[in-house]
Amino acid sequence: MRKNIVAGNWKMNNDLSQTEALLSALTNQTKTSNAEVMVAPTFPNLYQAFNVLKNTGIEVIAQNMHFAENGAYTGEVSASILKSVGVQTVILGHSERREYFNETDELLAKKVDAALANDMRVIFCFGEELADRKSGNEEAVVESQIKNALFHLEPSAFENIILAYEPVWAIGTGETASPEQAQDMHAFIRKTLADKYGTDIADSVSILYGGSVKPANAQEIFSKPDVDGGLIGGASLKAEDFFAIVNAF
């Protein structure tokens, strides 16, 4: 059975002392929902996050990784290095990686393979741009992103895949997809999975929504049947707001 998950993506925010303050604030929050909770600090702050959050039930995850096992890739981090500090889950394919670092579906397929080969879980992100939605192409874009990066996988791989639908036009803009728009796309994503892998697998995969989720709109978005949680950017930088979203289930 799929899980409810709320993951905070801290992006390139918070130096060490700000990270310590946020981690400390997180330890003072109370979870009243059944959601799995994850936070993704910057690479230099992962180790500190593990130290502070151990025994809290909050999982520390990474925002990105390289596909190679090790070697001459200046500035990059591998799955095995992430695992050595305790990371078990990595976000891949975020639209900011696609836009600013030219990450393609083909590259992302390699990263997904590397993460799974290292027994890591993947939060795989995708979503259409505003122009795609205006031209009615949002489903075709999302379908191709999923197919190109994931449909080479064996069915069993989906035990370790979490999907995150993030319409680019809703990220950091304050403009959220309506709960109905999110539900329609999540249902389409699940059908796309079912057509390829069958309904058992499609029904077992958690599909998160990301894009300007806030305490004020989380409950309505999470109430939709195919929305299994959220990937939260800006609102995850305040512990109270983040836990209000966690507890919106």
Ligand SMILES: O=C[C@H](O)COP(=O)(O)O
């Ligand atoms: O990874 C998180 C998403 O990009 C959403 O960011 P946001 O909540 O700031 O819109």
